Structure formats: structure tokens, C-alpha cells
Amino acid sequence: MTALPANDSLTEAKTAPAPKTAKQTGAHAVVRTLEALGVERVFGYPGGAIMPVYDALTGSSLQHILVRHEQAAAFAADAQARITGKAGVCLATSGPGATNLLTGIANAYMDSVPMIILTGQVPSGLMGTDAFQEVDVFGMSMPVVKHSIIIRDPMRIPEMIAEAFEIAEGGRPGPVLIDLPKDVLQAEAYPTLPPEPRPAAGPSRASDADVAAATALLTQSKRPVLYIGGGVALGRAVDAVRDFMGRTGIPAVATLKGLGCPHPDAENFLGMLGMHGGRAANVAVDECDLLVCCGARFDDRATGRLDSFAKGARIIHMDADIAEIGKLRAADAAIAGDIADALARMDPGYLDIDPWRETCRERKARHAFRYDAPGNGVFAPAMLKELSEAAGDDFIAACDVGQHQMWVAQHCRFARPESHLTSAGLGAMGYGLPAGIGAAMERPDAKVVTISGDGSIMMNIQELATARRYSVPIRILLLDNASLGLVRQWQEYFFDQNFSEIDLYDNPDFAEVAHAFGIEAFTVHSRDEVPGAIDRLLNARGPILAHVLIDPRENVWPLVPPGASNADMMED
Amino acid sequence: MLNTLIIELAEAEGALMRLIGLVERRGYMIGTLDKSEAREGQSTITLQVTPRDAARQLDVLIRQIGRLMDVRAVFTPEIAAAEAAHASYHWRQACPPRN
Known part of the structure; x- marks a missing residue:
């Protein structure tokens, strides 16, 4: 066996901390900025255009998780963000690395997950020339990002990355893509780092008049239902929702993303609504006279046929994003801003809804899921x-x-x-x-x-x-x-x-x-x-x-057929 | 039905593409498009748009445009500029601010 050449010097160069006099590049600025912003972990996959960043990762406090497909980097960063509420970070090269991220970016966009996507790009001078591994990921991702930027000036790297985090985490969160041309990453640069992470701006506070209008609708209602969506968790309003449910006793249903917001053992929580929702939840929405929508967006999988969804109900729509209000269903009262704050300020006093609450509870008990499937197969x-x-x-x-x-x-x-x-x-x-x-x-x-x-x-x-x-x-x-x-x-x-x-x-x-x-x-x-x-x-x-x-013939029940009203669900 | 929208847009890379893409994607056809010369990093875009179906509501589109980071204000000729400034401020509060 031929002896390999001694590679001690190579190992040393890779593990030794960079001397203070070492040349700093745009890529170092990227890494140092992420560190300064409190990022601890990035998910990624290396490749040509992003290699300067991978070079700068050596000696960094950032933990890089090497996935085996870029899409997985985006999904993993997304999951981390959903748990922490802070932007997850993923990293890939230009071209196929960037296109492989797109499904993960769209996923974060659709579920309003804060995420920072760093993509390498071919050198500025080659952009627009169909260069090797060039795709316009900035353009391709536009419909599925909250915002995106191309950093052209290495001196602006810290400032622009910090701003991207603010945008990703602020208001209604979402993914922000940062495209990094290779020449910008390789340019010598000594920018000032952001001093410390800047907290994202919170949502606005609803006016007293808006809160009063919503409260008035509540006091007039005999059959109210809370319709809880993912915006409750994103708006850090889980405790406020639970408190509101406890104070008012209003029956509640949740969307797929709203699950876990109401306490799972709360007796007035009727379960998930929608295409695969339970009968108690769907019928309650069908019969209610007031639907209090908290951080949900009237998605078709939740509403079924829209014109028959809560057809006799007035609507209170609460959302951090004002563009959601009135998008699919007109609101009789709207609160655009901080859901937790608005719920805390809504005090309708005693609500005369005992018969309605009892009807909902009785229906919940009667239509509870059964687990006594026949046979010895896994159910x-x-x-x-x-x-x-x-x-x-x-x-x-x-x-x-x-x-x-x-x-x-x-x-x-x-x-x-x-x-x-x-x-x-x-x-x-x-x-x-x-x-x-x-x-x-x-x-x-x-x-x-x-x-x-x-x-x-x-x-x-x-x-x-x-x-x-x-x-x-x-x-x-x-x-x-x-x-x-x-x-x-x-x-x-x-x-x-x-x-x-x-x-x-x-x-x-x-x-x-x-x-x-x-x-x-x-x-x-x-x-x-x-x-x-x-x-x-x-x-x-x-x-x-x-x-x-498991048995291939097993189905999901109940099921609302596509295009049907939620009240017309099929059951086993 | 033809609607006119006036948008104060920051001169940022991709800002115009993002605006046009949003309007098309949200169910509107763009009839005419006029862009002013940029002044102090900002230009005025005037669009005439037609909804592709009757269910589209212009006020929802206006709020979706107002969500874009590079949009400073959006209004129709019917809305006075002073009101637009107020509305824009309101959107910025509901949506994340940009320095």
C-alpha cells in the first residue's frame, strides 16, 4: 500500500482558528452575522457557488447539519422554526441546490413559518448568461416567499441579513430568501456586524372601537363557535385562547394547524373541523350564529363548500395579517393585529349560551371516535x-x-x-x-x-x-x-x-x-x-x-366530499 | 371592470416584478402599466387592472399589495393621498415593518 502524503498541515489548517490578520470575506461576514444574530444551527448541502460560505464555516460556532437532499434542509429548518418561533436557516448552492429548496420554501410560505434561505449564486458578472448552475432562484421563488433579496455589496451583508430575520419573524411570519453571488462571498470585506439580535416588531393593537364591536356581537350571540387556526400559535396567543375559552365557555373547533391551541382535554373543544373533521365540530359550525375566527383563513379544506360554511353566522375575523380579512368571507367585525391582546380585552360578561353548549357537548360525546375495530390487524x-x-x-x-x-x-x-x-x-x-x-x-x-x-x-x-x-x-x-x-x-x-x-x-x-x-x-x-x-x-x-x-382497505372517516358542504359528511 | 391602482414603490431589485407577479397571481389582468422616473429611491406605478372573475375583490388585492415590503403606499384615485398614507401606516403595523 502506498503511503499517503502527510496531511498534517492540511488538518491543521482546517482545525486551527483563523489568525486575526486573516483575510475576511463576504462569506465570513455571512457566517459571523448569523452567529451575532444568535443562530446556532443551519441545515444545508454544499456546492460550487456556496463554497466560500462552507469555507468560512470552519471554526464557526454554527452547527452545520449536512442533509442528503436540499429539500430536507428546508423542511428540517421549518420544523425547528415551528418549535422555537425563531427563523430556521437553510443553505444550498445555486442551480439545482436552489431549485431543490423550492418545495420547502413553499411549505414554509403556506404555513407562515419564519425561515431564512441562503442560496449561493453564480458570480454577478455571469448572472443572466445561462452560466453553469445558474437559475434565477430570486425570480422563481417570488410567489412563495414573504420577501427576497440579492446581496450585491459585501459591506451590506450584516445589515441585510439582520433585516431579513426581522421580516421573516415579524408580523405574519414567512420565508425570506437571500441570494449570494459568489463574487460577493469572495470579496474582501470587513463590515460592521449587527450589535445584537433585534427583536421583531409585534403586531398592532386593535382599537377600542374594534374590540367593542366584536364584543357586542358576542353578547348578542346564542350559538357562538370559536374557529381556531395556526395564527393563534404564530401570534403567541395560545394562553389567551385557552383563557378566553375558560372565561366564556364558547365551544371551539380547530383547523389542522390550530390543533394543540385549545387544551386537548377542554370539554368545550369539539375537535378538528373540515374535510376530515369530526361531526360535532362540523355541525357546530354549520349551526352557529356567530363564528369567531382566530388566526384562520377560511381554507377550502376547512370550509368545504364556502357558500354553505357557517351560512347563518355573523363573522368576527381576527388575524395579524389584514390582507386575510374579507379574502374569502366578509367579516362583520374585524380585528387586524394582536390576537392575544384583543382576546384579553374582549369581556362579554355572562353569555346566555348554556343550551347551545350542552348541545355541542352532547354531540361531541355521541360522535366520539370509536377504536373497537374488528380483527387482529393493527388499527x-x-x-x-x-x-x-x-x-x-x-x-x-x-x-x-x-x-x-x-x-x-x-x-x-x-x-x-x-x-x-x-x-x-x-x-x-x-x-x-x-x-x-x-x-x-x-x-x-x-x-x-x-x-x-x-x-x-x-x-x-x-x-x-x-x-x-x-x-x-x-x-x-x-x-x-x-x-x-x-x-x-x-x-x-x-x-x-x-x-x-x-x-x-x-x-x-x-x-x-x-x-x-x-x-x-x-x-x-x-x-x-x-x-x-x-x-x-x-x-x-x-x-x-x-x-x-396495516390493512390497505382502511379509510379516513368522516370525509366531506370535494365541493360538498361540511354538514354533508360521509361516515363509515 | 377597469380599476386604477396607484402604488408608491421603492426602487429595490425585483420590486416591480414582485408587484406585477402578485397582481397577476391574485386573479387580475393588467391593462396598462405606467412607471414614473425614480425620485429619492421611489417611483410611482399606475396600473389599470381587471379581475378575471366576479369573486375578486379589489380591497383584498390592495391589502395584498400593501403587504409587499417594497410598497410604500397603495391607493386608488378615489382614495385621497392623505388617507392612503394613513392606510399604509395601518398596514405596516399589521404587517412587519421595514426600516
């Missing part, structure tokens, strides 16, 4: 319920997209909204595994469980390597029905049982796949193995995967 809803209850308040579900996602929403218990990470607005298969990695890195002591399906897991299965590389304490519950179940369900009911391209009979053995990545894994075949499987998952210290075989 996924029951397993998910037991899993979340066993995990307790430390449970964090990182969901993928499909039937399992709806089962998680329907049957799991969420102590807080950040316990439920889900690709709600975009519905992006492949979110679950990288989101679980981002969540488990941020909260290693929590019981983070990625819940995925055999379709979704394959969208980002390469991230098993990331879980292994960093020994991420993530549990993966893979519900395998050997098909694209939610598509199959729609084909069964809305496409004359023409089962087109949904059969995944040739899936690999997922436990063996996990083993190949060096990850502990086991397969669950029947119901009697479920308690042991839950124990094993929750007590694992490193990454672990449970491959759970």
Missing part, C-alpha cells in the same frame, strides 16, 4: 391514540402527508400547537422525516415521532442517513398499507373505483432499508404487538423505525 387510529397518550405532554408528531396525517390529526393528543408539525397548506409528502430530524435536534429530550406512510417516506428516505450520522433521537412510525392510501380512498368514492397508479405492492422491506442505514428497526404485523412496539419506540435513545403493516 392505525387506535395505535396513534395510544402512542400519543403514552408519550404525554412531551409528544411531538412530525407528520407526513396522506391518510396517516389525517389519523394523527384526528386521534393524537397535542398538549401544545408545536407538538404537531404537519405540512398543512402545501401538503408536501416527504415533510415528516426531515421535520422530525429538525425537531429532535432542537428538542432532544422530547418524544419526537415521525409518522409517515409508505408513499411519503420514500420522498425523503435518504434522510435516514442524516438521522444516523447525528444519532438523532427520532422515532419513525411507518404505517405501511402498500398503497397511496388517500388517493386510493378518493378513487374508491369519487372516481368509480378506478384504482390508477396507487398500488405500491413492490415496496422494499422498510426495516431492512433502515438496517442498511445503520438504524434500529422492527416490523409490527398484528394488534397484539402494538403495546410492545410503542414502548420500544418511546424508550429508544437513537433513531429507530417501526414498520407497521
Whole structure:
């Protein structure tokens, strides 16, 4: 064997701190600015145009997490942001690196998640010449970012990055893309760093008149319902909502993103509304005379047929983003700004709604989900319920997209909204595994469980390597029905049982796949193995995967057919 | 139905593309577009827009435009400039500010 040349000097150069006299570049300014702004972790993947930043990462306090596909970097940063409320950061090179991020950027945009996306770009002089790995990611991402910038002057790097964080985290949060031409990253530059992180501006305070108008509608109502969306968590209004529910006793429903905002055990919480909502929730909205919309946006999956949604109700619409008010449903009273503040100031006194409350509670009891499925096969809803209850308040579900996602929403218990990470607005298969990695890195002591399906897991299965590389304490519950179940369900009911391209009979053995990545894994075949499987998952210290075989014929119930009113839901 | 929108826009890279893209994406056709010369880093854009379907509401579009970071003010000829300044201030409070 030929001896390799001594590489001590190379190692030394890579590990030794940079001497104070070393040349500082735009890339160093990027890294130092992130450090100064309090960023601790970035998710990324290197490549040509972003290499100066990777060079400058050496010796930085930033923890760089090397994913195996840029999309996963965006999803992981997104999950971290949903848990912390602070912008997650992802990093990729130009061209394919940037385009691979786009799904993750759109995901953050649709769910109003604060995120900073740093993309390398070809040198300024080559921009617009179809250079190698050049794409106009600044232009391509415009419809799915809150804002974006190209930094042309290395001296402005700290200031512009700091401003990007303010924009991402302020008001209604969202992703902000920063495109970094390579020549700017390589230019010698000694800009002044931002002195300290600047707190994002909070939302405005509603006027007394607006609060009074909303309160007056409440006092006149006999059948009010609170309609709680993701804006409650984003506006840090969870405690205010819980307090308001306790004070007023108004029955509440939640959107997919609103789950975890009402206390899961609150007796007036009727569950999720919408396409896969419960009967108690959907009927309450159908019959209410006042709908108090807190941080929700009348999304079609929540409303069903819009013109029959809460058709007899007046609307109070509260949102940090004034552009949401009146977008799909006119509001009788509007509060644009701080939801928590407005709820705290709304004091309607005694509300004469006892009969309505009783009707809602009675309906909630009568239409509670049942878990007594026949047979000895694994009944996924029951397993998910037991899993979340066993995990307790430390449970964090990182969901993928499909039937399992709806089962998680329907049957799991969420102590807080950040316990439920889900690709709600975009519905992006492949979110679950990288989101679980981002969540488990941020909260290693929590019981983070990625819940995925055999379709979704394959969208980002390469991230098993990331879980292994960093020994991420993530549990993966893979519900395998050997098909694209939610598509199959729609084909069964809305496409004359023409089962087109949904059969995944040739899936690999997922436990063996996990083993190949060096990850502990086991397969669950029947119901009697479920308690042991839950124990094993929750007590694992490193990454672990449970491959759970379920009946391909199992469907998600109830179901509101597309285009139908929520009151016309189909049930098993 | 033809509607006129007047937008005070910062001269930032991509600002015009972002504005035009938003108007198209939110369901409006742009009939005419006029951009003034920039003064003190800001120009005035005048757009004539037509909704693609009857459900589109101009006030929602105005608020969506007002959300853009590079938009300083947006108004219609019917709204006096003084009111527009107030409305713009209100949007900035509801949405994140930009220094």
C-alpha cells in the first residue's frame, strides 16, 4: 500500500482558528452575522457557488447539519422554526441546490413559518448568461416567499441579513430568501456586524372601537363557535385562547394547524373541523350564529363548500395579517393585529349560551371516535391514540402527508400547537422525516415521532442517513398499507373505483432499508404487538423505525366530499 | 371592470416584478402599466387592472399589495393621498415593518 502524503498541515489548517490578520470575506461576514444574530444551527448541502460560505464555516460556532437532499434542509429548518418561533436557516448552492429548496420554501410560505434561505449564486458578472448552475432562484421563488433579496455589496451583508430575520419573524411570519453571488462571498470585506439580535416588531393593537364591536356581537350571540387556526400559535396567543375559552365557555373547533391551541382535554373543544373533521365540530359550525375566527383563513379544506360554511353566522375575523380579512368571507367585525391582546380585552360578561353548549357537548360525546375495530390487524387510529397518550405532554408528531396525517390529526393528543408539525397548506409528502430530524435536534429530550406512510417516506428516505450520522433521537412510525392510501380512498368514492397508479405492492422491506442505514428497526404485523412496539419506540435513545403493516382497505372517516358542504359528511 | 391602482414603490431589485407577479397571481389582468422616473429611491406605478372573475375583490388585492415590503403606499384615485398614507401606516403595523 502506498503511503499517503502527510496531511498534517492540511488538518491543521482546517482545525486551527483563523489568525486575526486573516483575510475576511463576504462569506465570513455571512457566517459571523448569523452567529451575532444568535443562530446556532443551519441545515444545508454544499456546492460550487456556496463554497466560500462552507469555507468560512470552519471554526464557526454554527452547527452545520449536512442533509442528503436540499429539500430536507428546508423542511428540517421549518420544523425547528415551528418549535422555537425563531427563523430556521437553510443553505444550498445555486442551480439545482436552489431549485431543490423550492418545495420547502413553499411549505414554509403556506404555513407562515419564519425561515431564512441562503442560496449561493453564480458570480454577478455571469448572472443572466445561462452560466453553469445558474437559475434565477430570486425570480422563481417570488410567489412563495414573504420577501427576497440579492446581496450585491459585501459591506451590506450584516445589515441585510439582520433585516431579513426581522421580516421573516415579524408580523405574519414567512420565508425570506437571500441570494449570494459568489463574487460577493469572495470579496474582501470587513463590515460592521449587527450589535445584537433585534427583536421583531409585534403586531398592532386593535382599537377600542374594534374590540367593542366584536364584543357586542358576542353578547348578542346564542350559538357562538370559536374557529381556531395556526395564527393563534404564530401570534403567541395560545394562553389567551385557552383563557378566553375558560372565561366564556364558547365551544371551539380547530383547523389542522390550530390543533394543540385549545387544551386537548377542554370539554368545550369539539375537535378538528373540515374535510376530515369530526361531526360535532362540523355541525357546530354549520349551526352557529356567530363564528369567531382566530388566526384562520377560511381554507377550502376547512370550509368545504364556502357558500354553505357557517351560512347563518355573523363573522368576527381576527388575524395579524389584514390582507386575510374579507379574502374569502366578509367579516362583520374585524380585528387586524394582536390576537392575544384583543382576546384579553374582549369581556362579554355572562353569555346566555348554556343550551347551545350542552348541545355541542352532547354531540361531541355521541360522535366520539370509536377504536373497537374488528380483527387482529393493527388499527392505525387506535395505535396513534395510544402512542400519543403514552408519550404525554412531551409528544411531538412530525407528520407526513396522506391518510396517516389525517389519523394523527384526528386521534393524537397535542398538549401544545408545536407538538404537531404537519405540512398543512402545501401538503408536501416527504415533510415528516426531515421535520422530525429538525425537531429532535432542537428538542432532544422530547418524544419526537415521525409518522409517515409508505408513499411519503420514500420522498425523503435518504434522510435516514442524516438521522444516523447525528444519532438523532427520532422515532419513525411507518404505517405501511402498500398503497397511496388517500388517493386510493378518493378513487374508491369519487372516481368509480378506478384504482390508477396507487398500488405500491413492490415496496422494499422498510426495516431492512433502515438496517442498511445503520438504524434500529422492527416490523409490527398484528394488534397484539402494538403495546410492545410503542414502548420500544418511546424508550429508544437513537433513531429507530417501526414498520407497521396495516390493512390497505382502511379509510379516513368522516370525509366531506370535494365541493360538498361540511354538514354533508360521509361516515363509515 | 377597469380599476386604477396607484402604488408608491421603492426602487429595490425585483420590486416591480414582485408587484406585477402578485397582481397577476391574485386573479387580475393588467391593462396598462405606467412607471414614473425614480425620485429619492421611489417611483410611482399606475396600473389599470381587471379581475378575471366576479369573486375578486379589489380591497383584498390592495391589502395584498400593501403587504409587499417594497410598497410604500397603495391607493386608488378615489382614495385621497392623505388617507392612503394613513392606510399604509395601518398596514405596516399589521404587517412587519421595514426600516
